[in-house]
Amino acid sequence: xxxxxxxxxxxxxxxxxxxxxxxxxxxxxxxxxxxxxxxxxxxxxxxxxxxxxxxxxxxxxxxxxxxxxxxxxxxxxxxxxxxxxxxxxxxxxxxxxxxxxxxxxxxxxxxxxxxxxxxxxxxxxxxxxxxxxxxxxxxxxxxxxxxxxxxxxxxxxx
Amino acid sequence: xxxxxxxxxxxxxxxxxxxxxxxxxxxxxxxxxxxxxxxxxxxxxxxxxxxxxxxxxxxxxxxxxxxxxxxxxxxxxxxxxxxxxxxxxxxxxxxxxxxxxxxxxxxxxxxxxxxxxxxxxxxx
Numbered sequence: 309x310x311x312x313x314x315x316x317x318x319x320x321x322x323x324x325x326x327x328x329x330x331x332x333x334x335x336x337x338x339x340x341x342x343x344x345x346x347x348x349x350x351x352x353x354x355x356x357x358x359x360x361x362x363x364x365x366x367x368x369x370x371x372x373x374x375x376x377x378x379x380x381x382x383x384x385x386x387x388x389x390x391x392x393x394x395x396x397x398x399x400x401x402x403x404x405x406x407x408x409x410x411x412x413x414x415x416x417x418x419x420x421x422x423x424x425x426x427x428x429x430x431x432x433x434x435x436x437x438x439x440x441x442x443x444x445x446x447x448x449x450x451x452x453x454x455x456x457x458x459x460x461x462x463x464x465x466x
Numbered sequence: 467x468x469x470x471x472x473x474x475x476x477x478x479x480x481x482x483x484x485x486x487x488x489x490x491x492x493x494x495x496x497x498x499x500x501x502x503x504x505x506x507x508x509x510x511x512x513x514x515x516x517x518x519x520x521x522x523x524x525x526x527x528x529x530x531x532x533x534x535x536x537x538x539x540x541x542x543x544x545x546x547x548x549x550x551x552x553x554x555x556x557x558x559x560x561x562x563x564x565x566x567x568x569x570x571x572x573x574x575x576x577x578x579x580x581x582x583x584x585x586x587x588x589x590x
Contacts, residue, residue: 330467330587332497336514336524337475340487340569340576347483375484379571432571434484 344383344464348374354399354442367443374460375434376406382465383428386421389456393418396448399456400441406433414441417458429465467510467587469563470496475578476524476567489568498560499531499587501553506589508553511546514581518543521573524581525566531559539566546586553587 350372359365376385385403393399398416401424405411409428416422444451473492481487501508510528518524523541528549530536535552569576 330500332467332469332585334469334495334563334583334585335472336565336581336583337472337578338477338522338524338567338576338581339475339578340478340522340573342575343479343481343487343571345481345483377481377483377485377487377571379481379487379569379574381574430572430574432481432484432486 340379342464343377343379344462345377346374346385346460346462348372348438348458348460350438352440354440356442356444359446364446365444365448367441369442370440372438372440373434374403374436374438376428376436376462377432378428378462378464379430380465381429382426383462384426384465385424385428385460385462387415387417387424387458387460388419388421389417389458391419391456393456394448394451394454396445397451398441398443400443401458402439402441404437404439406431406436414439417456421461424460467500467585468498469585470498473563473565476565478567478569481571486571487569487573489566491564491566493562493564495563496560497528497563497585499550499553499557501555501557501587503556506555507551508555508557508587509548509590510550510553511586511588512540512542512549512583513544513546514542514583516544516581518581519573519576519579521570522576523568525568526583527564527566529561529563531557531561533557542581542583546584549585551590
């Protein structure tokens, strides 16, 4: 009788500890590369068609927008045009800097790259303003409609 | 509890300008859950062996066996978190696992790293 009681107790204890936790494992490998992406929208047109008497022709301005994502430190944006402007004409551009970065303000464009925004660090920002300015001297004369393609380049930092 | 293997590397390489880096996902692996015949329901938890780097999130979605409920996307960390609940007794089912990796620009560049995901079947 005593033996039977002990066996019953052992069975109940076993039931209480049944179904131990089951586990499985997976190894996840992940990586984030250096990312430096910019985009510009709009194809602005600039026309100079008047002047204040006694002054150079009145400059023209136009606006567009740009966006940037970088996950590096100290990235910068430069710009250049495919061929230089006619003598007496100056095309300049100013990029509004994203938070924490520095804009160089209006910079005249040529075939030599010029820094526009520096010190961009780990940010994603859209709807930033691009401002274009066209200036002419009387010596430039009449210039028929022509185009320049501005090439913007983002250079990653560290 | 068993899994079909390890998923391929989750590798973030690009972004839409003005937006955070583009997340990536992998749904190539499965899990198989087997529950006893005891008159209980079960749940599945998941955790990783170390937290993700700041600004980087590893999310897992576990499809649910019949009669159970998937919690949906769960951000994984060192705390065991429910991913599937209400798994009936006597279940023997293989279901899909989807991992997603997302990162903010502030996270910076992350060299190839690993995390061990532990899945556990337990009673509520």
